[in-house]
Amino acid sequence: MGTTHVAVQRWLDGGGIQRQTAVFVAEALSDKLRRRIAPKDIGFPGITSIPTPAVGMPYAGSLTETLSILDGLTHQRPEDGPADEPLPDSDVNSAALAWLVSRPDGLPTDTPAARRVGMRDVAAIRTAAGFFMQLDFQFGGGHAHKAFRHYFREDVLPLLGASYSAKVGESLFRAASEMSQLLAWSAYDSGNHAHSGRYMLSTLRLTQVAGDRMMGARILTNMSHQANYLGQAPRALTLARASVEGGRSSSTPRAMALFSAHEARAFSTARDRKGAARAMNEAERFFERADSSDDPEWLIYMDEAELFGEFCHCFRDLGEGPEAVRFAELAVALTDPKYVRTLGFCRMVLAQSQLLNGELEEAVATARLAVEAGDALQSARFQRYVADFQREISAHAANSVVQQFNGQVRDAMNRLDDE
Template structure:
């Protein structure tokens, strides 16, 4: 709706349902999560809608679903006064999981990269099922490489083209680490569709083709990661699986396993701990011949994260020990550039998350302190995550004042992050300290968060 008049329809339906601003916000977040999406709706956002502010189409659908569930009858966005809200976009028709052919993969990627920028906040589209994910992993594990061949075409691809893609990948990866997935995803999608996909259908020698598909798979992985970071999990799934399929062309097992590890990370974030553990194990098993110690360290760390979330203390401890042993040999092999972020601070940070999820706050605090100290500022989002884990550890160890100070610093330093994941860290911490909301420091933090969110949404 474009009018700034109060939204009386929404107010009436909320009153009928007996839903408070906070209660509706919680139900909207839950509805989004059922669709594999994450929205940062708070009672402040609900009040803005009541006052007549606009709303994203996807969020309007979640509001309608939440109130429909509460009332036991169907409610549409129009019933709630959200006029002019278009239907949420649908992911393009195509291969739901792992493509049988390269042509299908390129067709699916072409469709994905045509999605409108306004649809990037999660769309309710279905996540891939466990069966689809397991089938994709098995297909990748056992399929023979497609290989590349020198075929005649009007456009001839050279190594200069491949280097341009690698340079762009490095730039977008740096943007992602510094400012979150929201800053570069739209531009990256446009670049991939108009600059990368045409090259994959052009002419190239075997040497150039091998390098080209490696570069294309890597930038597809970055597309998946940025979609994940902005909360568009269904889209991220499809980018990851399409990138995995591209690695099959040239049998790049290491990059394929890296994509599986990223899918494990996402599954753990969504609470799919069994899937997360399977994907991490597949990453470890899938590239034994090509794996470097650094790669195995992060794969094992992701397995530890999944097992920690599942409260498997013995399994998580074993995986953390494995990750530590692998990382001790990280300097003994040459790694691809996309593993450069896997330094000691990254592994320590993963361990801090593990101990937090295992409800061992003293150890989580110790590792989080080290991670914050050692994390390179170029990994600003990672530093923000570690600061929020540190704040949780400080709070659980009885230091409310120091915890709020740490969280406040994280919000200050992370105010430019367009990352749904960082927002969730902050919201989780706010819920943990909600019993102390009347204290001046907590109240000041909450006000700072509201202001930062409003500035990002402008």
């Protein structure tokens, strides 16, 4: 693309400019100033830098590119675009490798900016992150995604291009990564895997700025979780191993327990009993050494109930009914009721595990409790757990208990559609 001094003077005089030209001008200034410049910052308020949705997306090469991608993603809703087209293996594998061998970019603390960021701004982001995390746990990823996107775009991204000290900058980028991964997770929970994948890759790149290896490993774990959910066992295992190895040198024992538990999940999906047993043993050993005083706030949910919840998934996928029931019952008993969705998942896994043991009526009774909670149904992932269970009991369609349960699910989904 080219331009002339005549066109520039026309823009300065208030004349029109093509949308893509304004985007290119903003990107050129961003590269020059080493901070994010949006079209609205240079006098084009009606134009936003929204990347064209695509299945593939390479790992960003710079902070400027990362922030541009994240800004564009916040203008897109999870329900828009391809939902069932996860990122290609080539993009995911190259991103994981790039992160594993990366060094911190270094914070752009010498950036000239009109605003100076302080620890009070960082505290506000962390408070908002805790609020949105609780909404996600209780009501599902789609409940407040619009408000979350707006907050991240308008109140978080601009701070990353402002002025700050090295200490504030490190805390700021860590807090921004936490927020960004919540957006990725809520998009995943809403059922848009392509959208979520792009958020996850961008968040992984964001952790590289300040060298936050523990959060980066968590992102890889989340990506493994998603791949596992989609039945992509090889990808899930690759990402889980990358999270364990990449996080090992700088993560707390509690974080390592989380990463190892998801490695066990990936092995279980692949029906590798030996690998799953080893990873579960490692997760237990790490958890025994956990000390909450060493952990970041985003790890607060990783308690004994969460660990047992991961283990019951493993044993269910390995077809080991008695062990799956044992750990699922422990997870249900120990899960804090405020984690509504997590409790719903554990109850559904308990129901599936009881079914593995041939306990049809007990399994349906457990699933009824999960559906009765209601709030968890706003999660697309939970809805699939219920649908999977309905498929598993379809061989008993003539059974009155099964018919009653199917009717309960229909009524619950109808109520959800009316809200």
